[in-house]
Amino acid sequence: MKISVFGSGYVGLVQAAVLAEVGHDVLCMDIDRNKVERLAQGLASIYEPGLDALLREGLDSGRLRFSSDARLAVEHGRVQFIAVGTP
Numbered sequence: 001m002k003i004s005v006f007g008s009g010y011v012g013l014v015q016a017a018v019l020a021e022v023g024h025d026v027l028c029m030d031i032d033r034n035k036v037e038r039l040a041q042g043l044a045s046i047y048e049p050g051l052d053a054l055l056r057e058g059l060d061s062g063r064l065r066f067s068s069d070a071r072l073a074v075e076h077g078r079v080q081f082i083a084v085g086t087p
Helices: 010-021 033-040 051-061 070-076
Strands: 002-006 025-029 064-067 079-082
Touching (some): 002 010, 002 070, 010 051, 010 064, 033 064, 051 064
Parallel strands (some): 002 025, 002 079, 025 064
8 A cells, every 4th residue: 555654753754664564655754855865875863673674674675765745745645644743
């Protein structure tokens, strides 16, 4: 299934990596372009046990991608998760 995750912090990044691990086509969107570039290179912005391996596997398989393009993320996901900070 095509899934979009908005936000790549503690909740969004882990959720995206796990969804990709179980076989979904995941596009993780974040407004921070530098963070998106690092994530696309496999460099996690947070520490969570096992996350680095999940991130690499998702990227290598093509099931996990990152973008700062909100329109692309909306068009991609049949299911969309919002994992952004709230005030």
